[in-house]
């Protein structure tokens with residue numbers, strides 16, 4: 001059974017008293033973000049009550065970790081479809097082909113298949129929210145851990161509600177109405193990646209989003225930033241760059257971060273509408289494989 005985002009939004013709002021813990025075994029992983037859900041097999045279609053409990057838990061904890069899953073690529077795609085329409089990627093594989101809807105995040109060299117310190121792309125090691133260079137960016141991203149290093153290779157999540165809440169009254173007022181230009185081209189430049197091709201620039205022209213984003217389901221405000229931002233509208237380049245760096249630096253402080261240490265079989269789902277995330281190179285990339293299967297669900301235009 002598939003449940004669309006718009007359908008679940010209205011249904012979840014009608015059931016404000018729903019207790020996710022009534023339908024799921026949930027353990028909070030940190031106060032800032034993250035909860036693990038145990039004793040659920042995601043290979044099976046989920047019931048409406050379970051679906052709503054998952055969404056409620058996601059809205060509360062922002063990052064959900066489903067332990068001990070065994071998912072083929074096909075089953076992960078089917079699982080993801082229950083949360084909305086899957087999103088394609090503008091990026092290209094080393095062979096020039098487009099990423100499939102289910103693509104692999106890996107440090108394996110595409111030619112040799114052995115771990116490398118210089119994978120094909122490394123943008124995931126910089127703070128970002130997925131596909132903010134889209135006019136309608138991602139709602140949810142799902143990563144399934146196929147193989148992970150014995151230690152390290154973590155993924156960090158930064159709670160951008162908390163980052164916004166920590167601003168002073170005057171800092172918040174200064175950001176009201178401020179907009180930022182996000183683009184695939186800027187993302188590639190900001191991360192020292194292979195530059196965007198002319199075809200990719202045509203496919204993903206720059207888009208403008210508010211710096212203060214209001215979550216469409218909880219109405220809570222957050223800062224909407226990250227490596228896909230090119231500049232702030234109406235502010236000179238140098239000043240824009242400084243302000244972006246300051247906002248990001250102040251946002252991504254330790255107290256706002258949940259660090260996920262992967263276990264093989266983890267399926268991690270997160271809400272891109274209120275988080276930044278990045279991978280951590282805190283492992284020997286030349287010795288250990290880190291292979292994650294990724295699916296992404298389309299969201300709504302930020303307001």
Ligand SMILES: [Fe+2]
Pocket residue numbers: 124128129130277
């Ligand atoms: Fe990402």
